[in-house]
Amino acid sequence: MRTLAQVVSWLALAGTLAPSLFYLAGGTTLAAVKTWMLVCTVVWFVTVPFWMDRAEKD
Amino acid sequence: MAEAPPSSAAEPVNEYEREPVPEKARLGFKSFIGQYAGEHTAGTELMIGPLFVASGVAAFDLLAGLLVGNLLAVLSWTLLTAPIATRARLTLYFQLEKICGRKLVTLYNLANGVMFCFLAGSMVTVSATAVGVWFHFPMPGLNDFFPNSIGWVIAVLAVGVMVAIVAAYGYNIVARIANYAAPWMTIVFIAFGLVGLREFLNATQTTLNSGADLWRLCETAIWKGGTPLPGQVKFTFWHVTFFAWFCNMAMHIGMSDLSVFRYARKSWYGVATASGMFLGHYVAWVAASILYALQLLRTPGNTDVLPGPLADGAAGVAGLICVIVAGWTTANPTIYRAGLAFQAVFPRSSRYKVTLVTGLIVAVFGMFPAVAMKLLDFVALYGLILMPMGAVIFVDFFLFPKLGLTSFYAERTGGSFNVAAAIAWFATLGIATWLVQAGYTQIYFVSLPGWFIAAGLYVIVSKLHQRLAP
Structure with a gap:
């Protein structure tokens, strides 16, 4: 569970950055960037508590 | 910078306050990388980047100045703060108390607490600009001193009270x-x-075919240099360098982060601050300045520095959440530490009560946009006020044994007010104020001669004082 949450979190973090990179390259719209950034933000904050605290305790 | 917030949110603030940190409690290098990266990606970064643009900074001056200034900041932590922290392993306050005595430390706490309140106030201001995007009330302009709408006052109060309650409980x-x-x-x-x-690229209809094209865009459209906006000081390479170096002066040269690095196993862990200086300050300031330059390009008359609308335009709701979270998470430990500083002044009051009242004061400060809009000047002043005590600690620790003078003078003599340290502090501030007021230098630079003045005064007056003392 912890590993899964960690993988999803890092994917969400990458997903937060990727839309802006695509936008810089001219591959998407600003509206899509904003939507994807919000989705990935929600995923990051939902999944990160499952592993970050535990990592600290370890 | 935090901004320059004080110590990290994750710092174990109530441990080993009056004893050296023991071996078992010491932390590895990675702890400090994460701590500094988080701490220096604050809401106030979204003010500082735009203010550079408002100050008419040129591309080379900004990018090279930030490189040099942030490097100097990392070196200050590594070569000044961390070596003392990892040898003495004491909090700033306990070490100062040993040198200066309880009464002088109380004065220091008061100054520190007031500065923290202003800083946290500017963080609340930043968060409130995100609320303004949703509720569409008039927000303050670049040169506003007083709040300019009821909506603004309510938004700052709402954010400030929430932050205060959370900081306390x-x-x-x-x-x-x-x-x-x-x-x-x-x-x-x-x-x-x-x-x-x-x-x-879209607004200027530029196509990038090479690095030279990008540099041309930077020089001619983003950071054009030239005259600053009305009410702003012109920023050159040296202004940027010194600002980047000194914006956390209270923490490195001022020795506030003795409390953080006393947990470090090795003194070279000071280089971990590079994560905060380069990922946080460098990237965040450059990014925020690009957004503000874009605003000026599209609407030249709109000089307002409002992180909320800037973030909304670039990243929508995620950007607004970032502004609120960045302001809130850095205001929280700042208020907490201001509360701790004030509690040392009023030791009979409960910490919760003091923190709550401190938070409410912060909310009131946050209503006045002047601190946030003049953040470049305020941050320089903040470093200047606390810097002389950093010079006192450095000289007391490294030079006094070599000069045959008594270190930790207050502790060894049982005094509660070290006159030499007090003169070094107040006279340095007086001389620095005179240098700035008389036009010999600007507030951004005065802390450099100020450090040597403080160090010299502390040595000279200590020599006289310790010789005359019975």
Whole structure:
């Protein structure tokens, strides 16, 4: 569970950055960037508590 | 910078306050990388970047100045703060008490607490600009001193009271959220810059075929240099360098982060601050400045520095969440530490009560946009006020044994007010104020001669004082 949450979190973090990179390259719209950034933000904050605290305790 | 907030949200603030940190409690290098990266990606970064542009900075001056200034800041932590912290392993306050005595430390706490309140106030101001995007009330302009609408006052009060209550009762929860948010905030700041750059390409109808094209865009459209906006000081390479170096002066040269690095196993862990200086300050300031330059390009008359609308334009709701979280998570430990500083002044009051009242004072300060809009000047002043005590600690620790003078004078003599340290502090501030007022130098630079003045005064007066003392 912890590993899964960690993988999803890092994917969400990458997903937060990727839309802006695509936008810089001219591959998407600003509206899509904003939507994807919000989705990935929600995923990051939902999944990160499952592993970050535990990592600290370890 | 935090901003320059004080110590990290994750710092174990109530441990080993009056004893050296033992071996078992010491932390590894990685702890400090994460701590500094999170701490220096604050809401105030979104003010500082735009203010550079408002100050008419040129591309080379900004990018090279930030490189040099942030490097000097890292070196200051590594070569000045961490070596003392890892030898003495004491908090700043305990070490100062040994040198200066309890009464002088109380004065220092008071100054520190007031500065923290202003700083936290500017963080609340930043968060409130995000609320303004949703509720559409008039927000303050670049040169506003007083609040300019009822909506603004209500928004700042709402954010400020919430932050105050949480700082008093839910500190650990916010500290945890700050840890969760730190990597995400850094990414959102980078996204701000990338989106801003694309928008610039679109607005100027530029096509990038080489690095030279990008540099031309930077020089001619983003950081054009030239005359600053009305009411702003012109920023050159030296201004940027010294600002980047001294904006956390209270923490490194001022020795506030003795309390952080006393947990470090090795003194070279000071280089971990590079994560905060380069990922946080460098990237965040550059990204935020791109967004503001874009605003000026599109609407030249709109000089307002409002992180909320800037972030909304680049990243929508995620950007607004970033502004609120960045302001909130850094205001929280700042208020908490201001509360601790004031509690040392009023030891009979409960910490919760003091923190709550401090938070309410912060909310009132946050209503006045002057601190946030003049953040470049305030941050320089903040460093200057606390810097002389850093010079006192450095000289007391490294030079006094070599000069045959008594270190930790107050502790060894049982005194409660070290006259030499007090003269070094107040006279330095007096001389620095005179140098600035008389036009010999600007507030951004005066702390450099100020450090040597403080150090010299402390040695000379200590020599006289210790010789005359019975």
